Amino acid sequence: MSVTPEVQNLRFHQIPHPLRPQIHIQVFRDSMSACQHLRDHLLTAPECYAWGIVCPEFHEILDIENDDTRFYYWEEAKRSNGASAQLLYDIYSEAIRLNSADAAILKWIITNSYVTIVLGLDGVVVVINDRLSVVASAYLPGQGDARGVQDSRSLGRKGFPRERPMRNGRPSGRREALAERDRRVMERREENWNLEQKLYYRVFRPAVQYVRRYQRAIPSSAMHSSVVSFETLKTVLPPVTQLKWEDWQNLRRLCGREVIYG
Amino acid sequence: MDDNFLINRNLQATRDGQTDPRHIVSVWVDELASALEFSERTSHEAYTLLATREKLRRVRSELLSEQDRHLIQQADQIIAAEGTVLADMALALLDPTSWQQELARFSDAFEDEINSVEQIVAASDLLDDLDDAQLLLVAAERLGKSEPELSSQLDDCETELLRHADLFYPATVYIQGIGQTLRTDLDEEDYALAATTLKFVDLLERFEELESELNFQNIMPLPPNVLKSLNHQIRLEKGLTQPQSRLVQQMRSYRNDLRTRPLAAAALLEASEAPRRYIWSSPDQAVVARMMLPAKAGHRNEEIRIGFFRASDQAPVSDWAGKSLLLGTLRATIDSEGIARFTLDQILQVNEPWRLSVEPDEREWSLSD
Structure with a gap:
Protein backbone atom coordinates (compact mmCIF):
# COMPACT_ATOMS: atom_id res chain seq x y z
CA MET A 1 0.00 0.00 0.00
CA SER A 2 1.61 3.27 -1.10
CA VAL A 3 0.95 6.72 0.31
CA THR A 4 0.25 9.68 -1.96
CA PRO A 5 1.40 13.20 -1.08
CA GLU A 6 -0.77 15.09 1.38
CA VAL A 7 -4.11 16.00 -0.17
CA GLN A 8 -6.78 17.94 1.67
CA ASN A 9 -5.07 17.20 4.99
CA LEU A 10 -5.64 13.45 4.86
CA ARG A 11 -2.85 11.27 3.49
CA PHE A 12 -4.57 8.87 1.12
CA HIS A 13 -3.58 5.28 0.48
CA GLN A 14 -3.62 3.39 -2.77
CA ILE A 15 -4.17 -0.34 -3.20
CA PRO A 16 -3.86 -2.68 -6.20
CA HIS A 17 -7.08 -3.30 -8.10
CA PRO A 18 -8.17 -6.91 -7.32
CA LEU A 19 -8.62 -7.77 -10.99
CA ARG A 20 -5.91 -5.60 -12.54
CA PRO A 21 -3.10 -5.40 -9.97
CA GLN A 22 -1.04 -3.14 -12.21
CA ILE A 23 -3.67 -0.43 -11.62
CA HIS A 24 -3.68 1.30 -8.24
CA ILE A 25 -6.85 2.73 -6.81
CA GLN A 26 -7.17 5.38 -4.15
CA VAL A 27 -8.98 4.51 -0.94
CA PHE A 28 -11.86 7.00 -1.26
CA ARG A 29 -12.11 9.89 -3.62
CA ASP A 30 -11.55 12.73 -1.17
CA SER A 31 -11.37 13.44 2.52
CA MET A 32 -15.09 14.12 2.79
CA SER A 33 -15.94 10.74 1.31
CA ALA A 34 -13.35 9.04 3.56
CA CYS A 35 -14.73 10.75 6.66
CA GLN A 36 -18.31 9.88 5.75
CA HIS A 37 -17.42 6.22 5.43
CA LEU A 38 -15.48 6.28 8.68
CA ARG A 39 -18.56 7.78 10.32
CA ASP A 40 -21.11 5.42 8.75
CA HIS A 41 -19.15 2.23 9.33
CA LEU A 42 -16.32 2.45 11.85
CA LEU A 43 -17.98 4.99 14.12
CA THR A 44 -21.55 3.68 13.93
CA ALA A 45 -22.96 1.10 16.34
CA PRO A 46 -23.20 -1.83 16.07
CA GLU A 47 -20.94 -2.09 13.00
CA CYS A 48 -18.12 -0.39 14.93
CA TYR A 49 -17.88 -3.37 17.32
CA ALA A 50 -17.29 -5.71 14.39
CA TRP A 51 -14.62 -3.37 13.02
CA GLY A 52 -12.94 -3.67 16.40
CA ILE A 53 -12.55 -7.39 15.68
CA VAL A 54 -11.43 -6.92 12.08
CA CYS A 55 -8.93 -4.23 13.10
CA PRO A 56 -7.82 -4.90 16.70
CA GLU A 57 -5.73 -1.68 16.58
CA PHE A 58 -9.02 0.21 16.51
CA HIS A 59 -9.23 -0.24 20.29
CA GLU A 60 -5.93 1.59 20.70
CA ILE A 61 -7.24 4.60 18.80
CA LEU A 62 -10.45 5.21 20.71
CA ASP A 63 -12.91 3.66 23.14
CA ILE A 64 -15.26 1.93 20.72
CA GLU A 65 -17.83 1.16 23.40
CA ASN A 66 -18.32 4.80 24.22
CA ASP A 67 -20.94 6.54 22.04
CA ASP A 68 -19.76 10.00 23.00
CA THR A 69 -16.15 9.22 22.19
CA ARG A 70 -17.09 8.02 18.73
CA PHE A 71 -19.26 11.06 18.19
CA TYR A 72 -16.56 13.53 19.20
CA TYR A 73 -13.99 11.64 17.12
CA TRP A 74 -16.23 12.22 14.09
CA GLU A 75 -16.80 15.86 14.99
CA GLU A 76 -13.07 16.40 15.20
CA ALA A 77 -12.45 14.52 11.93
CA LYS A 78 -15.00 16.72 10.20
CA ARG A 79 -13.50 19.90 11.67
CA SER A 80 -9.96 18.92 10.63
CA ASN A 81 -10.99 17.81 7.16
CA GLY A 82 -10.01 14.26 8.03
CA ALA A 83 -6.53 14.95 9.32
CA SER A 84 -7.33 13.99 12.91
CA ALA A 85 -8.74 10.64 11.71
CA GLN A 86 -5.56 9.59 9.91
CA LEU A 87 -4.91 6.58 12.19
CA LEU A 88 -8.44 5.31 11.77
CA TYR A 89 -8.26 5.83 8.02
CA ASP A 90 -4.95 3.92 7.96
CA ILE A 91 -6.35 0.80 9.61
CA TYR A 92 -9.54 1.00 7.50
CA SER A 93 -7.40 1.18 4.35
CA GLU A 94 -5.32 -1.78 5.47
CA ALA A 95 -8.45 -3.90 6.02
CA ILE A 96 -9.66 -2.87 2.57
CA ARG A 97 -6.33 -3.85 1.03
CA LEU A 98 -6.25 -7.26 2.73
CA ASN A 99 -9.82 -8.15 1.84
CA SER A 100 -9.36 -7.03 -1.72
CA ALA A 101 -6.27 -9.24 -1.96
CA ASP A 102 -8.24 -12.23 -0.55
CA ALA A 103 -10.92 -11.69 -3.13
CA ALA A 104 -8.36 -11.60 -5.94
CA ILE A 105 -7.13 -15.07 -4.92
CA LEU A 106 -10.55 -16.58 -4.16
CA LYS A 107 -12.25 -14.92 -7.15
CA TRP A 108 -14.97 -13.57 -4.90
CA ILE A 109 -15.40 -10.69 -7.28
CA ILE A 110 -18.17 -9.37 -9.46
CA THR A 111 -17.71 -6.57 -11.92
CA ASN A 112 -19.02 -4.69 -14.89
CA SER A 113 -17.52 -1.73 -16.66
CA TYR A 114 -18.51 0.66 -13.90
CA VAL A 115 -18.19 -1.11 -10.58
CA THR A 116 -16.22 -3.93 -8.99
CA ILE A 117 -17.39 -5.48 -5.75
CA VAL A 118 -15.39 -7.95 -3.68
CA LEU A 119 -15.73 -9.83 -0.42
CA GLY A 120 -12.71 -10.82 1.63
CA LEU A 121 -12.06 -13.28 4.44
CA ASP A 122 -12.69 -10.70 7.15
CA GLY A 123 -16.19 -10.25 5.76
CA VAL A 124 -15.39 -6.81 4.35
CA VAL A 125 -17.24 -5.86 1.17
CA VAL A 126 -15.24 -3.40 -0.92
CA VAL A 127 -16.96 -1.40 -3.66
CA ILE A 128 -14.68 0.06 -6.33
CA ASN A 129 -15.71 2.79 -8.73
CA ASP A 130 -13.81 1.72 -11.85
CA ARG A 131 -14.49 4.91 -13.76
CA LEU A 132 -12.80 7.02 -11.10
CA SER A 133 -10.40 4.30 -9.93
CA VAL A 134 -11.29 4.83 -6.30
CA VAL A 135 -12.71 2.76 -3.47
CA ALA A 136 -16.30 3.99 -3.17
CA SER A 137 -17.26 2.12 -0.01
CA ALA A 138 -16.17 -0.64 2.35
CA TYR A 139 -18.36 -2.16 5.02
CA LEU A 140 -19.33 -5.24 6.97
CA PRO A 141 -22.67 -6.62 5.73
CA GLY A 142 -25.00 -7.94 8.36
CA GLN A 143 -23.78 -5.64 11.11
CA GLY A 144 -26.38 -2.92 10.87
CA ASP A 145 -29.34 -1.38 9.17
CA ALA A 146 -28.67 1.07 6.35
CA ARG A 147 -31.89 2.93 7.10
CA GLY A 148 -30.60 3.54 10.60
CA VAL A 149 -27.53 5.20 9.15
CA GLN A 150 -29.70 7.56 7.13
CA ASP A 151 -31.84 8.33 10.18
CA SER A 152 -28.79 9.05 12.26
CA ARG A 153 -27.60 11.57 9.69
CA SER A 154 -30.85 13.43 9.62
CA LEU A 155 -31.32 13.33 13.37
CA GLY A 156 -27.74 14.34 14.08
CA ARG A 157 -27.78 12.10 17.12
CA LYS A 158 -24.80 11.11 19.13
CA GLY A 159 -23.44 7.62 18.73
CA PHE A 160 -25.40 6.85 15.58
CA PRO A 161 -27.61 4.11 16.99
CA ARG A 162 -28.54 1.59 14.33
CA GLU A 163 -30.15 -1.32 16.15
CA ARG A 164 -33.72 -2.02 15.07
CA PRO A 165 -34.62 -5.35 16.60
CA MET A 166 -37.74 -7.13 15.40
CA ARG A 167 -37.75 -10.05 17.79
CA ASN A 168 -37.98 -7.66 20.65
CA GLY A 169 -39.64 -9.68 23.35
CA ARG A 170 -42.84 -8.44 24.92
CA PRO A 171 -42.26 -5.90 27.66
CA SER A 172 -42.10 -7.89 30.88
CA GLY A 173 -39.62 -8.98 33.49
CA ARG A 174 -39.13 -12.13 31.42
CA ARG A 175 -37.65 -10.16 28.54
CA GLU A 176 -34.89 -8.76 30.72
CA ALA A 177 -34.25 -12.15 32.32
CA LEU A 178 -34.00 -13.75 28.90
CA ALA A 179 -31.64 -11.08 27.61
CA GLU A 180 -29.46 -11.62 30.63
CA ARG A 181 -29.49 -15.38 30.09
CA ASP A 182 -28.56 -14.92 26.41
CA ARG A 183 -25.73 -12.65 27.40
CA ARG A 184 -24.37 -15.29 29.77
CA VAL A 185 -24.71 -18.01 27.11
CA MET A 186 -22.73 -15.87 24.68
CA GLU A 187 -20.10 -15.11 27.29
CA ARG A 188 -19.63 -18.80 28.09
CA ARG A 189 -19.50 -19.62 24.40
CA GLU A 190 -16.96 -16.96 23.61
CA GLU A 191 -14.74 -17.08 26.69
CA ASN A 192 -12.33 -19.49 25.04
CA TRP A 193 -12.53 -18.06 21.55
CA ASN A 194 -9.42 -16.52 20.10
CA LEU A 195 -9.62 -13.46 17.91
CA GLU A 196 -9.83 -15.58 14.77
CA GLN A 197 -12.89 -17.42 16.04
CA LYS A 198 -14.50 -14.13 16.95
CA LEU A 199 -13.72 -12.88 13.47
CA TYR A 200 -15.26 -15.95 11.90
CA TYR A 201 -18.39 -16.26 14.04
CA ARG A 202 -19.16 -12.62 14.68
CA VAL A 203 -18.10 -11.00 11.44
CA PHE A 204 -17.28 -13.24 8.49
CA ARG A 205 -20.13 -15.74 8.74
CA PRO A 206 -22.79 -13.09 9.41
CA ALA A 207 -21.47 -11.22 6.35
CA VAL A 208 -21.85 -14.23 4.07
CA GLN A 209 -25.24 -15.07 5.56
CA TYR A 210 -26.39 -11.51 5.08
CA VAL A 211 -25.27 -11.42 1.46
CA ARG A 212 -27.04 -14.69 0.72
CA ARG A 213 -30.14 -13.81 2.71
CA TYR A 214 -30.33 -10.32 1.23
CA GLN A 215 -30.04 -11.76 -2.24
CA ARG A 216 -32.90 -14.18 -1.68
CA ALA A 217 -35.40 -11.52 -2.56
CA ILE A 218 -33.70 -9.42 -5.19
CA PRO A 219 -34.00 -10.35 -8.84
CA SER A 220 -31.27 -9.18 -11.19
CA SER A 221 -33.92 -7.18 -13.01
CA ALA A 222 -34.19 -4.90 -9.96
CA MET A 223 -30.71 -3.61 -10.68
CA HIS A 224 -30.08 -0.87 -13.18
CA SER A 225 -27.92 -2.25 -15.95
CA SER A 226 -25.03 0.03 -14.96
CA VAL A 227 -25.12 -1.05 -11.33
CA VAL A 228 -23.65 -4.11 -9.69
CA SER A 229 -24.83 -4.65 -6.18
CA PHE A 230 -23.14 -6.79 -3.59
CA GLU A 231 -26.00 -9.27 -3.45
CA THR A 232 -24.91 -10.67 -6.81
CA LEU A 233 -21.81 -11.87 -4.95
CA LYS A 234 -23.89 -14.93 -4.18
CA THR A 235 -23.15 -16.11 -7.68
CA VAL A 236 -19.47 -16.44 -6.80
CA LEU A 237 -19.74 -17.35 -3.10
CA PRO A 238 -20.00 -20.93 -1.83
CA PRO A 239 -22.99 -21.65 0.46
CA VAL A 240 -22.42 -21.11 4.17
CA THR A 241 -22.54 -24.85 4.78
CA GLN A 242 -19.30 -25.03 2.75
CA LEU A 243 -17.73 -22.16 4.65
CA LYS A 244 -17.52 -23.72 8.08
CA TRP A 245 -14.87 -22.70 10.60
CA GLU A 246 -12.40 -25.29 9.26
CA ASP A 247 -13.06 -24.30 5.65
CA TRP A 248 -12.50 -20.65 6.49
CA GLN A 249 -9.19 -21.42 8.23
CA ASN A 250 -8.04 -23.30 5.15
CA LEU A 251 -8.98 -20.40 2.92
CA ARG A 252 -7.08 -17.99 5.16
CA ARG A 253 -4.01 -20.16 4.88
CA LEU A 254 -4.48 -20.22 1.12
CA CYS A 255 -4.54 -16.42 1.13
CA GLY A 256 -1.54 -16.15 3.44
CA ARG A 257 -3.58 -14.68 6.26
CA GLU A 258 -2.91 -17.13 9.11
CA VAL A 259 0.07 -15.14 10.35
CA ILE A 260 -2.08 -12.19 11.27
CA TYR A 261 -3.59 -13.68 14.40
CA GLY A 262 -1.01 -16.38 14.99
CA MET B 1 -44.36 -28.85 -10.21
CA GLY B 239 -63.84 -20.40 12.47
CA LEU B 240 -65.33 -18.17 9.79
CA THR B 241 -68.57 -19.14 8.12
CA GLN B 242 -68.80 -18.85 4.36
CA PRO B 243 -70.61 -15.49 4.39
CA GLN B 244 -68.16 -14.15 6.96
CA SER B 245 -65.32 -15.26 4.74
CA ARG B 246 -66.98 -13.57 1.74
CA LEU B 247 -67.33 -10.36 3.69
CA VAL B 248 -63.64 -10.46 4.57
CA GLN B 249 -62.80 -10.86 0.90
CA GLN B 250 -65.22 -8.12 -0.05
CA MET B 251 -63.53 -5.70 2.35
CA ARG B 252 -60.14 -6.62 0.93
CA SER B 253 -61.45 -5.97 -2.54
CA TYR B 254 -62.74 -2.54 -1.41
CA ARG B 255 -59.38 -1.63 0.02
CA ASN B 256 -57.77 -2.52 -3.26
CA ASP B 257 -60.38 -0.48 -5.13
CA LEU B 258 -59.72 2.53 -2.95
CA ARG B 259 -55.96 2.27 -3.30
CA THR B 260 -56.16 2.08 -7.06
CA ARG B 261 -59.11 4.42 -7.39
CA PRO B 262 -58.28 5.93 -10.80
CA LEU B 263 -57.99 2.46 -12.26
CA ALA B 264 -61.05 1.26 -10.38
CA ALA B 265 -63.04 4.25 -11.64
CA ALA B 266 -62.02 3.42 -15.19
CA ALA B 267 -63.15 -0.12 -14.65
CA LEU B 268 -66.50 1.07 -13.28
CA LEU B 269 -67.21 2.78 -16.57
CA GLU B 270 -66.79 -0.54 -18.27
CA ALA B 271 -69.13 -2.62 -16.21
CA SER B 272 -71.54 -2.25 -13.36
CA GLU B 273 -71.89 -5.37 -11.27
CA ALA B 274 -74.86 -6.13 -9.08
CA PRO B 275 -74.52 -5.27 -5.39
CA ARG B 276 -74.10 -8.10 -2.90
CA ARG B 277 -76.51 -8.74 -0.08
CA TYR B 278 -75.75 -10.01 3.41
CA ILE B 279 -78.48 -10.96 5.88
CA TRP B 280 -78.37 -11.43 9.62
CA SER B 281 -81.23 -13.08 11.55
CA SER B 282 -82.08 -12.12 15.11
CA PRO B 283 -81.69 -14.86 17.75
CA ASP B 284 -85.47 -15.30 17.87
CA GLN B 285 -85.67 -15.21 14.03
CA ALA B 286 -88.29 -12.44 14.21
CA VAL B 287 -86.18 -9.73 12.57
CA VAL B 288 -83.69 -9.72 9.72
CA ALA B 289 -81.00 -7.15 9.01
CA ARG B 290 -79.99 -6.62 5.38
CA MET B 291 -76.78 -4.99 4.22
CA MET B 292 -76.28 -4.24 0.54
CA LEU B 293 -72.67 -3.83 -0.53
CA PRO B 294 -71.68 -2.43 -3.92
CA ALA B 295 -69.51 -4.72 -6.04
CA LYS B 296 -66.83 -2.01 -6.26
CA ALA B 297 -65.86 0.64 -3.77
CA GLY B 298 -66.54 4.15 -5.04
CA HIS B 299 -65.24 6.41 -2.28
CA ARG B 300 -64.66 6.24 1.45
CA ASN B 301 -67.70 8.34 2.38
CA GLU B 302 -70.08 6.18 0.40
CA GLU B 303 -73.13 5.35 2.54
CA ILE B 304 -73.64 1.75 3.54
CA ARG B 305 -76.98 0.90 5.15
CA ILE B 306 -78.19 -1.94 7.26
CA GLY B 307 -81.97 -2.16 7.11
CA PHE B 308 -83.97 -3.97 9.82
CA PHE B 309 -87.17 -5.75 8.72
CA ARG B 310 -89.73 -8.02 10.31
CA ALA B 311 -89.19 -11.57 9.04
CA SER B 312 -92.95 -12.18 8.75
CA ASP B 313 -93.88 -9.38 6.30
CA GLN B 314 -90.56 -7.67 5.48
CA ALA B 315 -91.86 -4.36 6.89
CA PRO B 316 -89.25 -2.00 8.38
CA VAL B 317 -89.06 -2.22 12.16
CA SER B 318 -89.68 1.48 12.66
CA ASP B 319 -90.48 0.88 16.31
CA TRP B 320 -86.81 0.00 16.84
CA ALA B 321 -85.81 3.65 16.28
CA GLY B 322 -83.17 4.72 18.78
CA LYS B 323 -81.92 1.20 19.50
CA SER B 324 -78.16 0.70 19.47
CA LEU B 325 -76.45 -1.98 17.47
CA LEU B 326 -72.95 -3.33 17.58
CA LEU B 327 -71.31 -4.54 14.37
CA GLY B 328 -67.91 -5.89 15.36
CA THR B 329 -66.59 -2.96 17.38
CA LEU B 330 -68.68 -0.44 15.44
CA ARG B 331 -71.64 1.13 17.25
CA ALA B 332 -74.61 2.80 15.53
CA THR B 333 -78.22 3.78 16.14
CA ILE B 334 -81.23 2.55 14.19
CA ASP B 335 -83.28 5.46 12.81
CA SER B 336 -87.05 5.88 12.43
CA GLU B 337 -86.97 4.09 9.07
CA GLY B 338 -85.41 1.03 10.69
CA ILE B 339 -82.04 1.80 9.09
CA ALA B 340 -78.54 2.09 10.54
CA ARG B 341 -76.21 4.17 8.39
CA PHE B 342 -72.44 3.90 8.04
CA THR B 343 -69.77 5.15 5.73
CA LEU B 344 -67.71 2.68 3.74
CA ASP B 345 -64.70 3.84 5.71
CA GLN B 346 -66.39 2.79 8.96
CA ILE B 347 -67.41 -0.55 7.50
CA LEU B 348 -63.78 -1.16 6.52
CA GLN B 349 -62.85 -0.89 10.20
CA VAL B 350 -65.14 -3.77 11.22
CA ASN B 351 -63.12 -6.74 12.41
CA GLU B 352 -63.73 -10.34 11.51
CA PRO B 353 -65.99 -12.22 11.97
CA TRP B 354 -68.72 -9.59 11.48
CA ARG B 355 -70.71 -10.16 14.66
CA LEU B 356 -73.96 -8.20 14.94
CA SER B 357 -76.01 -7.67 18.09
CA VAL B 358 -78.79 -5.23 18.98
CA GLU B 359 -79.26 -3.82 22.46
CA PRO B 360 -80.43 -4.72 25.01
CA ASP B 361 -80.02 -8.32 23.85
CA GLU B 362 -76.30 -9.15 23.67
CA ARG B 363 -76.80 -12.37 21.75
CA GLU B 364 -75.19 -12.64 18.34
CA TRP B 365 -77.28 -12.56 15.15
CA SER B 366 -76.57 -15.24 12.58
CA LEU B 367 -75.15 -14.16 9.24
CA SER B 368 -76.12 -15.66 5.90
CA ASP B 369 -76.07 -14.46 2.30
Missing part, protein backbone atom coordinates in the same frame (compact mmCIF):
# COMPACT_ATOMS: atom_id res chain seq x y z
CA ASP B 2 -46.94 -28.15 -12.90
CA ASP B 3 -49.86 -28.88 -10.60
CA ASN B 4 -48.59 -26.51 -7.93
CA PHE B 5 -51.37 -23.97 -7.39
CA LEU B 6 -48.79 -21.65 -5.79
CA ILE B 7 -47.00 -21.18 -9.08
CA ASN B 8 -48.80 -18.16 -10.42
CA ARG B 9 -48.17 -18.28 -14.11
CA ASN B 10 -50.07 -15.04 -14.59
CA LEU B 11 -47.30 -13.18 -12.81
CA GLN B 12 -44.55 -11.69 -14.91
CA ALA B 13 -41.61 -12.94 -12.83
CA THR B 14 -42.95 -16.50 -12.87
CA ARG B 15 -43.29 -16.41 -16.63
CA ASP B 16 -39.79 -14.98 -16.95
CA GLY B 17 -38.31 -17.66 -14.70
CA GLN B 18 -36.78 -15.14 -12.31
CA THR B 19 -37.73 -17.03 -9.18
CA ASP B 20 -35.09 -19.06 -7.39
CA PRO B 21 -36.69 -21.52 -4.94
CA ARG B 22 -33.46 -23.51 -4.51
CA HIS B 23 -31.57 -20.49 -3.31
CA ILE B 24 -34.37 -19.61 -0.91
CA VAL B 25 -34.30 -23.11 0.59
CA SER B 26 -30.51 -23.04 0.85
CA VAL B 27 -30.74 -19.82 2.89
CA TRP B 28 -33.22 -21.50 5.26
CA VAL B 29 -30.90 -24.48 5.59
CA ASP B 30 -28.02 -22.11 6.41
CA GLU B 31 -30.13 -20.57 9.15
CA LEU B 32 -31.00 -23.95 10.61
CA ALA B 33 -27.34 -24.98 10.54
CA SER B 34 -26.36 -21.85 12.46
CA ALA B 35 -29.05 -22.47 15.08
CA LEU B 36 -27.78 -26.02 15.57
CA GLU B 37 -24.11 -25.22 15.85
CA PHE B 38 -23.82 -24.74 19.62
CA SER B 39 -25.29 -27.05 22.24
CA GLU B 40 -26.32 -24.23 24.54
CA ARG B 41 -28.64 -21.99 22.58
CA THR B 42 -29.69 -18.37 22.96
CA SER B 43 -33.37 -17.52 22.79
CA HIS B 44 -32.90 -16.17 19.25
CA GLU B 45 -31.30 -19.44 18.16
CA ALA B 46 -34.15 -21.36 19.79
CA TYR B 47 -36.60 -19.21 17.84
CA THR B 48 -34.76 -19.78 14.55
CA LEU B 49 -34.42 -23.50 15.20
CA LEU B 50 -38.13 -24.06 15.86
CA ALA B 51 -39.43 -21.75 13.14
CA THR B 52 -37.00 -22.92 10.47
CA ARG B 53 -37.67 -26.57 11.22
CA GLU B 54 -41.35 -25.96 10.54
CA LYS B 55 -40.48 -23.95 7.44
CA LEU B 56 -38.50 -26.85 6.02
CA ARG B 57 -41.43 -29.16 6.73
CA ARG B 58 -43.37 -27.12 4.16
CA VAL B 59 -40.71 -27.56 1.48
CA ARG B 60 -41.00 -29.86 -1.51
CA SER B 61 -38.74 -32.83 -0.91
CA GLU B 62 -36.84 -32.49 -4.20
CA LEU B 63 -35.45 -29.17 -3.01
CA LEU B 64 -33.68 -30.78 -0.04
CA SER B 65 -30.34 -32.58 -0.36
CA GLU B 66 -29.19 -35.55 1.70
CA GLN B 67 -27.05 -33.19 3.75
CA ASP B 68 -30.09 -31.01 4.39
CA ARG B 69 -32.11 -34.01 5.57
CA HIS B 70 -29.35 -34.99 7.93
CA LEU B 71 -29.44 -31.50 9.41
CA ILE B 72 -33.22 -31.71 9.78
CA GLN B 73 -32.88 -35.02 11.62
CA GLN B 74 -30.46 -33.37 14.00
CA ALA B 75 -32.95 -30.60 14.57
CA ASP B 76 -35.73 -33.11 15.26
CA GLN B 77 -33.60 -34.89 17.85
CA ILE B 78 -32.88 -31.66 19.66
CA ILE B 79 -36.51 -30.57 19.56
CA ALA B 80 -37.59 -33.97 20.90
CA ALA B 81 -35.15 -33.64 23.78
CA GLU B 82 -35.51 -30.00 24.75
CA GLY B 83 -38.33 -28.61 22.63
CA THR B 84 -40.49 -27.25 25.44
CA VAL B 85 -37.61 -25.29 26.96
CA LEU B 86 -36.70 -23.92 23.54
CA ALA B 87 -40.33 -23.00 22.88
CA ASP B 88 -40.61 -21.15 26.19
CA MET B 89 -37.57 -19.07 25.37
CA ALA B 90 -38.62 -18.40 21.80
CA LEU B 91 -42.20 -17.48 22.65
CA ALA B 92 -40.99 -14.89 25.13
CA LEU B 93 -39.31 -13.05 22.25
CA LEU B 94 -42.39 -12.84 20.10
CA ASP B 95 -43.58 -9.24 19.84
CA PRO B 96 -46.38 -8.67 17.31
CA THR B 97 -46.72 -5.03 18.40
CA SER B 98 -43.19 -4.24 17.24
CA TRP B 99 -43.91 -5.94 13.95
CA GLN B 100 -46.95 -3.76 13.40
CA GLN B 101 -44.94 -0.67 14.22
CA GLU B 102 -42.29 -1.73 11.73
CA LEU B 103 -44.96 -2.22 9.08
CA ALA B 104 -46.28 1.28 9.77
CA ARG B 105 -42.77 2.69 9.45
CA PHE B 106 -42.30 0.85 6.18
CA SER B 107 -45.61 2.18 4.91
CA ASP B 108 -44.65 5.74 5.84
CA ALA B 109 -41.22 5.47 4.23
CA PHE B 110 -42.35 3.55 1.16
CA GLU B 111 -42.99 6.35 -1.31
CA ASP B 112 -40.25 8.85 -0.62
CA GLU B 113 -37.57 7.65 1.70
CA ILE B 114 -36.37 4.32 0.41
CA ASN B 115 -35.19 3.11 -2.97
CA SER B 116 -36.54 0.13 -4.84
CA VAL B 117 -33.97 -2.33 -3.50
CA GLU B 118 -34.62 -1.19 0.07
CA GLN B 119 -38.33 -1.69 -0.58
CA ILE B 120 -37.65 -5.27 -1.64
CA VAL B 121 -35.49 -5.97 1.38
CA ALA B 122 -37.86 -4.38 3.89
CA ALA B 123 -40.89 -6.14 2.42
CA SER B 124 -39.12 -9.49 2.44
CA ASP B 125 -37.87 -9.04 5.98
CA LEU B 126 -41.31 -8.10 7.28
CA LEU B 127 -42.92 -11.01 5.54
CA ASP B 128 -40.30 -13.43 6.83
CA ASP B 129 -40.72 -12.08 10.34
CA LEU B 130 -44.42 -12.75 10.32
CA ASP B 131 -43.98 -16.14 8.71
CA ASP B 132 -41.39 -17.17 11.28
CA ALA B 133 -43.64 -16.06 14.11
CA GLN B 134 -46.57 -18.06 12.77
CA LEU B 135 -44.33 -21.09 12.28
CA LEU B 136 -43.05 -20.73 15.81
CA LEU B 137 -46.61 -20.94 17.10
CA VAL B 138 -47.18 -24.09 15.04
CA ALA B 139 -44.03 -25.59 16.56
CA ALA B 140 -45.13 -24.57 20.06
CA GLU B 141 -48.55 -26.11 19.49
CA ARG B 142 -46.89 -29.39 18.51
CA LEU B 143 -45.03 -29.24 21.80
CA GLY B 144 -48.29 -28.78 23.69
CA LYS B 145 -47.97 -25.04 24.17
CA SER B 146 -51.07 -23.25 23.08
CA GLU B 147 -50.88 -19.44 22.83
CA PRO B 148 -54.36 -18.17 21.88
CA GLU B 149 -53.58 -14.54 22.67
CA LEU B 150 -50.41 -14.50 20.57
CA SER B 151 -52.22 -16.39 17.85
CA SER B 152 -54.91 -13.74 17.75
CA GLN B 153 -52.30 -10.98 17.65
CA LEU B 154 -50.57 -12.68 14.74
CA ASP B 155 -53.91 -12.95 12.95
CA ASP B 156 -54.16 -9.19 13.32
CA CYS B 157 -50.68 -8.84 11.85
CA GLU B 158 -51.72 -10.97 8.89
CA THR B 159 -54.79 -8.81 8.39
CA GLU B 160 -52.55 -5.74 8.40
CA LEU B 161 -50.15 -7.40 5.99
CA LEU B 162 -52.96 -8.09 3.55
CA ARG B 163 -54.39 -4.62 4.08
CA HIS B 164 -51.01 -3.32 2.92
CA ALA B 165 -50.56 -6.00 0.26
CA ASP B 166 -49.46 -3.52 -2.40
CA LEU B 167 -46.45 -2.52 -0.29
CA PHE B 168 -45.22 -6.08 -0.66
CA TYR B 169 -45.36 -6.09 -4.42
CA PRO B 170 -41.65 -5.15 -4.67
CA ALA B 171 -40.95 -8.57 -3.12
CA THR B 172 -43.12 -10.38 -5.63
CA VAL B 173 -40.27 -12.44 -7.07
CA TYR B 174 -39.33 -13.62 -3.59
CA ILE B 175 -42.92 -14.43 -2.66
CA GLN B 176 -43.37 -16.37 -5.88
CA GLY B 177 -40.12 -18.14 -5.09
CA ILE B 178 -41.46 -19.11 -1.67
CA GLY B 179 -44.64 -20.34 -3.33
CA GLN B 180 -42.53 -22.59 -5.50
CA THR B 181 -40.82 -24.14 -2.48
CA LEU B 182 -44.11 -25.28 -0.96
CA ARG B 183 -45.59 -28.74 -0.99
CA THR B 184 -48.99 -28.89 -2.64
CA ASP B 185 -50.38 -31.53 -0.29
CA LEU B 186 -49.98 -29.48 2.87
CA ASP B 187 -53.68 -28.91 3.44
CA GLU B 188 -54.24 -32.66 3.53
CA GLU B 189 -51.13 -33.52 5.52
CA ASP B 190 -50.65 -30.72 7.99
CA TYR B 191 -53.43 -28.25 8.35
CA ALA B 192 -51.70 -25.91 10.79
CA LEU B 193 -48.75 -25.53 8.44
CA ALA B 194 -51.04 -25.07 5.45
CA ALA B 195 -52.66 -22.15 7.24
CA THR B 196 -49.27 -20.39 7.45
CA THR B 197 -49.12 -20.37 3.64
CA LEU B 198 -52.42 -18.53 3.24
CA LYS B 199 -50.80 -15.13 3.31
CA PHE B 200 -48.65 -16.06 0.31
CA VAL B 201 -51.74 -17.25 -1.54
CA ASP B 202 -53.56 -14.02 -0.77
CA LEU B 203 -50.60 -11.84 -1.68
CA LEU B 204 -50.00 -13.62 -4.96
CA GLU B 205 -53.65 -13.30 -5.80
CA ARG B 206 -53.47 -9.57 -5.10
CA PHE B 207 -50.30 -9.24 -7.18
CA GLU B 208 -52.05 -10.87 -10.11
CA GLU B 209 -54.79 -8.29 -9.84
CA LEU B 210 -52.24 -5.52 -9.52
CA GLU B 211 -50.25 -6.58 -12.56
CA SER B 212 -53.45 -6.88 -14.50
CA GLU B 213 -54.49 -3.37 -13.40
CA LEU B 214 -51.09 -1.91 -14.16
CA ASN B 215 -51.19 -3.42 -17.62
CA PHE B 216 -54.74 -2.14 -18.14
CA GLN B 217 -55.73 -5.55 -19.34
CA ASN B 218 -56.38 -9.02 -18.14
CA ILE B 219 -53.36 -10.86 -19.39
CA MET B 220 -54.95 -14.25 -18.88
CA PRO B 221 -58.17 -15.46 -17.29
CA LEU B 222 -57.67 -16.57 -13.69
CA PRO B 223 -56.98 -20.27 -13.42
CA PRO B 224 -59.67 -22.65 -12.11
CA ASN B 225 -60.26 -21.51 -8.62
CA VAL B 226 -58.31 -24.02 -6.65
CA LEU B 227 -56.71 -21.14 -4.82
CA LYS B 228 -59.96 -19.60 -3.76
CA SER B 229 -61.47 -22.85 -2.65
CA LEU B 230 -58.42 -23.57 -0.50
CA ASN B 231 -58.63 -20.07 0.85
CA HIS B 232 -62.27 -20.58 1.74
CA GLN B 233 -61.66 -23.98 3.21
CA ILE B 234 -58.93 -22.78 5.53
CA ARG B 235 -60.85 -19.71 6.57
CA LEU B 236 -63.75 -21.95 7.46
CA GLU B 237 -61.39 -23.98 9.58
CA LYS B 238 -60.29 -20.77 11.26
